[in-house]
Amino acid sequence: MTSLSQDTSLSHLKKPGTVLSLWIFTLLLLGFTFKNSLYEMITTWIDVEEYGHGFFIPVISVYFLWMRRGELKFVEQLKDSLPGLLVVIMGLLLFVLGDLATLKIIEQYAFIITVTGIFLIAFGLPGLHVGAVPLLFLIFMVPFPPFIMNNLSSKLQLVSSWLGVEFIRACDIMVYLEGNVIDLGSYKLQVVDACSGLRYLFPLASLSFLCAYLFKGPVWQKILIFLSSAPLTIFMNSFRIGVIGIMVDNWGTKMAEGFLHDFEGWIVFLFCMALLFLEMWLFSRLSGRKVAFNELVLIPSEWSDKGTQPKSEVVYNKSIFLLISILFCAAITSNYIQGREDIIPTRKAFLTFPLHLGKWQGRNDYLTQNYLDGLKLTDYTIINYVSPESSANVNFYSAYYQSQRKGVSVHSPKGCIPGDGWQITQFGQITIPDIKLEGNAIEANRAIIQKGSSRQLVYYWFQQRGRSITNEYLVKWYLFYDAIAMNRTDGSLIRLVTNVGESEDINVADQRLQNFMKDVVTELPAYIPGKVLAQQSH
Numbered sequence: 001m002t003s004l005s006q007d008t009s010l011s012h013l014k015k016p017g018t019v020l021s022l023w024i025f026t027l028l029l030l031g032f033t034f035k036n037s038l039y040e041m042i043t044t045w046i047d048v049e050e051y052g053h054g055f056f057i058p059v060i061s062v063y064f065l066w067m068r069r070g071e072l073k074f075v076e077q078l079k080d081s082l083p084g085l086l087v088v089i090m091g092l093l094l095f096v097l098g099d100l101a102t103l104k105i106i107e108q109y110a111f112i113i114t115v116t117g118i119f120l121i122a123f124g125l126p127g128l129h130v131g132a133v134p135l136l137f138l139i140f141m142v143p144f145p146p147f148i149m150n151n152l153s154s155k156l157q158l159v160s161s162w163l164g165v166e167f168i169r170a171c172d173i174m175v176y177l178e179g180n181v182i183d184l185g186s187y188k189l190q191v192v193d194a195c196s197g198l199r200y201l202f203p204l205a206s207l208s209f210l211c212a213y214l215f216k217g218p219v220w221q222k223i224l225i226f227l228s229s230a231p232l233t234i235f236m237n238s239f240r241i242g243v244i245g246i247m248v249d250n251w252g253t254k255m256a257e258g259f260l261h262d263f264e265g266w267i268v269f270l271f272c273m274a275l276l277f278l279e280m281w282l283f284s285r286l287s288g289r290k291v292a293f294n295e296l297v298l299i300p301s302e303w304s305d306k307g308t309q310p311k312s313e314v315v316y317n318k319s320i321f322l323l324i325s326i327l328f329c330a331a332i333t334s335n336y337i338q339g340r341e342d343i344i345p346t347r348k349a350f351l352t353f354p355l356h357l358g359k360w361q362g363r364n365d366y367l368t369q370n371y372l373d374g375l376k377l378t379d380y381t382i383i384n385y386v387s388p389e390s391s392a393n394v395n396f397y398s399a400y401y402q403s404q405r406k407g408v409s410v411h412s413p414k415g416c417i418p419g420d421g422w423q424i425t426q427f428g429q430i431t432i433p434d435i436k437l438e439g440n441a442i443e444a445n446r447a448i449i450q451k452g453s454s455r456q457l458v459y460y461w462f463q464q465r466g467r468s469i470t471n472e473y474l475v476k477w478y479l480f481y482d483a484i485a486m487n488r489t490d491g492s493l494i495r496l497v498t499n500v501g502e503s504e505d506i507n508v509a510d511q512r513l514q515n516f517m518k519d520v521v522t523e524l525p526a527y528i529p530g531k532v533l534a535q536q537s538h
Contacts, residue, residue, distance in 0.1 A: 027118075029328070033334060036104075037095075037098070037111060041054070041141065045143075050149075051202060061135065064137075065131050065134050068130050072123050075315075076317060078317065081121040083120055085319060087120055088117030089326065094110040095330060096337070098110055101484050109139075115135065115138070121323055145476075161182060161241065163238030164182065164241030166238075166242070167245075171242075182245055184248060184249050189241075189245060201229065203269070204272050204276070211226075212225040224283075225279060229272075236268045240268045344402050344403070347529050349379055353381050357520055358519040361385065365395075379399075379402075381397070387512075397495045398524075399493045404489040404491060405483070409476075410475065414447070423450050423451065425450050426446075429470050430459070435521060437524060438466045443468050444459045455502075456498065456500060457497070457500050457509040457513060459513050460494060462492070463493075464492070466531025479491070494524070
């Protein structure tokens with residue numbers, strides 16, 4: 001009697017229309033929970049040209065899942081949904097951590113994990129086997145962290161500049177390369193961030209992933225097709241830079257500007273696509289298959305043709321209520337976390353940093369606006385100090401960020417030095433036990449750089465909430481940890497540079513920088529807040 005009454009009370013829930021409404025409500029609740037991180041991701045797609053293709057990624061994923069819908073079957077037992085519930089919980093825990101740290105990239109990856117978990121709840125492990133690749137494809141819609149983008153862009157600029165110059169020289173044109181500056185004699189071209197090739201690399205990587213997925217060939221060929229997107233992009237972007245250099249040499253700088261510059265970019269991307277399909281055709285030939293281009297890939301209609309199973313019906317599963325409850329808890333937690341106010345420490349402005357330190361007398365210098373636009377710092381100082389006793393000079397630079405959230409972070413000099421034409425001839429770390437900041441011995445990166453006959457010695461480190469850090473990836477870890485534990489993400493970069501004479505012993509230059517450090521560290525705590533704050537402002 002009791003069993004019969006329970007079945008009657010649940011019968012209305014088992015109707016396909018009701019169950020479908022519950023799933024639609026679940027997806028809307030998911031979007032509400034992740035609304036801020038999704039908004040930031042879409043904003044990046046709109047504002048950053050390298051990620052303009054992001055709008056197509058979820059559409060393509062949904063399309064591939066829809067074409068294979070005949071192979072998907074809703075699970076009916078709660079036990080079949082338990083793996084999906086665990087994945088959802090893992091994704092939402094990661095989301096909460098990302099929310100606490102206000103690191104949107106963590107929240108965005110958490111969104112993909114949560115979507116995968118919901119898919120697993122609905123269709124079980126057999127369904128995940130069908131939808132694994134379309135779901136994995138969603139990774140391409142998440143923008144890279146800015147510090148990775150900056151490092152990757154700097155390296156691609158150097159490689160593209162070098163190969164582009166080789167193309168120009170192959171055409172018997174005299175050219176000189178200094179970092180990212182191509183000197184043609186009468187004209188100078190600078191390979192800026194926009195010419196690094198990232199605007200081709202990310203869309204082409206997404207396309208090559210799809211081509212590898214659809215390619216009718218062995219797995220090793222699919223892997224090579226995907227991995228080939230990077231060398232193809234670098235080669236074609238370098239060729240583009242070379243062609244621009246040749247055109248500028250013959251017809252002037254207008255060839256490197258405006259419509260022609262952008263049009264050449266589209267041509268390069270189309271050539272990259274053509275080379276990708278040519279690669280697939282060559283792989284098919286190596287496998288002994290002589291096929292036409294339109295037979296190289298699995299056409300989506302072939303999935304629907306082989307779907308002999310009946311269409312999947314939406315069925316009732318108690319896990320849907322567990323899922324809705326978990327999402328509600330995550331949404332409430334996220335709303336509470338976002339109500340927290342960041343702690344912004346009280347500090348002196350670098351404008352008041354003393355020009356007289358011990359025996360050192362300084363003179364202010366300034367960054368140009370294009371550098372300020374790229375660095376997005378809160379405050380900075382550049383002072384050239386000279387010692388009257390020896391006429392030795394030390395360039396002191398510090399950039400301060402009161403918050404390193406939402407894509408704003410300290411830039412590493414290691415990525416910027418080569419772009420100015422300097423070559424790093426020696427790099428390592430140094431600990432100076434007798435010079436302490438915040439009670440700890442300073443650890444710094446030490447680099448010897450050279451351009452032509454000029455040499456410089458560089459010390460730099462990241463002073464982050466009471467820590468002297470040399471590794472930029474460790475900076476990111478402490479940024480994540482301190483954002484959760486302290487609700488602070490402020491920090492700074494400190495860099496010292498001195499010229500090294502042609503006959504000067506490098507140890508003398510080391511001693512000069514360390515002598516200067518002894519004078520400067522006494523002033524830094526007032527301008528760069530440490531771990532313990534006397535006063536805090538919000």
